[in-house]
Amino acid sequence: MTPASTTALASRSRAASRDELQSIPWLDRLDAAERERVIADMRVVNVKPGELVCRVGRPVTYWFGLIDGLLKMSNDTALGMPITFTGMPPGGWFGEGTVLKRESYRYNIQALRKSVVAGITVDTFHWLLDRSIPFNRYITMQLNERLGQFIAAREIDRMTSPDDRVARSLASLFHPVLYPGVGELLRITQQELGYLVGLSRQRVNEALAALQAAGAIRVEYGGVRVLDLERLRGWRSGT
DNA sequence: TCATTAAATTGTT
DNA sequence: AACAATTTAATGA
Numbered sequence: 001m002t003p004a005s006t007t008a009l010a011s012r013s014r015a016a017s018r019d020e021l022q023s024i025p026w027l028d029r030l031d032a033a034e035r036e037r038v039i040a041d042m043r044v045v046n047v048k049p050g051e052l053v054c055r056v057g058r059p060v061t062y063w064f065g066l067i068d069g070l071l072k073m074s075n076d077t078a079l080g081m082p083i084t085f086t087g088m089p090p091g092g093w094f095g096e097g098t099v100l101k102r103e104s105y106r107y108n109i110q111a112l113r114k115s116v117v118a119g120i121t122v123d124t125f126h127w128l129l130d131r132s133i134p135f136n137r138y139i140t141m142q143l144n145e146r147l148g149q150f151i152a153a154r155e156i157d158r159m160t161s162p163d164d165r166v167a168r169s170l171a172s173l174f175h176p177v178l179y180p181g182v183g184e185l186l187r188i189t190q191q192e193l194g195y196l197v198g199l200s201r202q203r204v205n206e207a208l209a210a211l212q213a214a215g216a217i218r219v220e221y222g223g224v225r226v227l228d229l230e231r232l233r234g235w236r237s238g239t
Numbered sequence: 240t241c242a243t244t245a246a247a248t249t250g251t252t
Numbered sequence: 253a254a255c256a257a258t259t260t261a262a263t264g265a
Contacts, residue, residue, distance in 0.1 A: 189248060202253095205250065221248065221259050 007054055009062050009119045013043035016118060020044055020067050024118070025091060025180045029134035041124040045117055053109040053117050054095070060102060062119030065093040066181070069115020070188060072196065074108045084153065087112075087196045089173050089188070091181025096139055099125050112192050145178050162199050166207035167235030169197045170217065174226050187223045211235070 016039065021027060027035060044067065047053060053064060053071065071088035088094060088109070098105055099122050111117075128135045149172055156168045170193075173179065173186055194204040208224065211217045216231040217224050226232065 190250095191248080201249090202251085209250090219249090 007058070007061060007119075008045045008047055008051065009043050009053075009064075009117065013045040013119075015039075016042050016044045016067075020116065020118065023067055023091065023181055024065060026093070026135060026138045029138060030128070030132055034128060034132055034135075037127070038120055038124060041120050043119055047111045047115050047117055049111055049113050051111045053111065054105045054107070056106060056108050057104050059104050060095070060098050060122055062095070062121060063093065063099045063125045064095050064109070065118045066090050067116040067118050068181075069117075070112045070192060071115060071117075072110045072112050074110065075106060076108075084157075085196055085198070086149075086153065087169070087173050087188070087192075089179045089182045089186060091179045093142065096125070096142065100129075112195070113189075141177065145175065149175065149178065161237045162197075162203050163207045163210050163237045164235055165197050165199065166193065166204060167211055167216070167232050169193070170211075170224060170226070171229060171232040171235070174229055174232070176229075185220070185223050185225045189222055193224075 021039065021042075027038065030038065043062070047069075054062075056076075066088050068090050070090075071092075073086040073088055073094070075084050075086075094109070095105065095107075102122060129139070152168065152172055156165055156172075159165050159168065170186070173188070174182055176182075190204045190208065191201050193208075194201045197204065199207070208217065208219050211232070212219050214231070216228045216235065217226055219225075
């Protein structure tokens with residue numbers, strides 16, 4: 001067992017491979033010196049399904065990014081009642097809010113499937129923030145886009161039609177700026193999608209069939225291909 | 240590399 | 253929830 005104060009990233013991590021580094025969206029915005037420090041600082045870990053990447057209340061140690069796989073972000077507010085789930089697909093970097101304030105994590109991040117998670121230390125994150133304007137732009141954009149995601153998530157929560165919920169949730173996961181690693185094909189099973197959206201696998205299957213019939217997506221084995229993102233974004237049953 | 244087997248995922252009831 | 257059909261991943265020659 002890992003000590004309570006450490007993450008998997010701290011205990012059994014390795015250096016990032018060439019391919020993994022290439023998949024990091026903000027890395028090529030840095031200059032040579034910055035890149036060098038980041039690469040030296042960066043740690044990568046393979047996590048198994050169900051494993052926790054970080055836990056609510058733990059002191060912040062890393063700013064995380066998902067290289068490959070699928071994560072679930074769950075946030076139970078102070079007294080546990082409302083729980084919001086968000087899926088985190090490849091290419092997403094998260095935790096900057098708490099890293100900025102050097103607080104403790106406010107989310108549980110759990111792997112839904114076998115995943116590859118990267119991270120840089122809080123110190124390096126702040127070092128970049130202090131000297132790189134492109135990095136600051138990236139973080140600002142990220143915070144801004146994420147705000148939009150949360151607002152969309154609230155709308156989704158209020159929707160009653162399962163088809164609508166699935167469509168909008170998919171649209172969020174296909175966000176090209178926040179999750180550039182996803183591309184056209186999102187690797188997610190209908191089971192996993194059901195878990196994120198809060199529907200049974202059967203109902204998800206039915207909803208996906210409807211979205212496919214409308215030409216918005218194509219259902220593939222182990223994933224969904226987006227054909228018309230705008231259509232998904234504005235999806236409303238009966239129109 | 241190929242064939243066989245096991246496991247995962249999907250579509251349907 | 254259970255089932256059969258399909259696809260992928262793993263295994264070993």
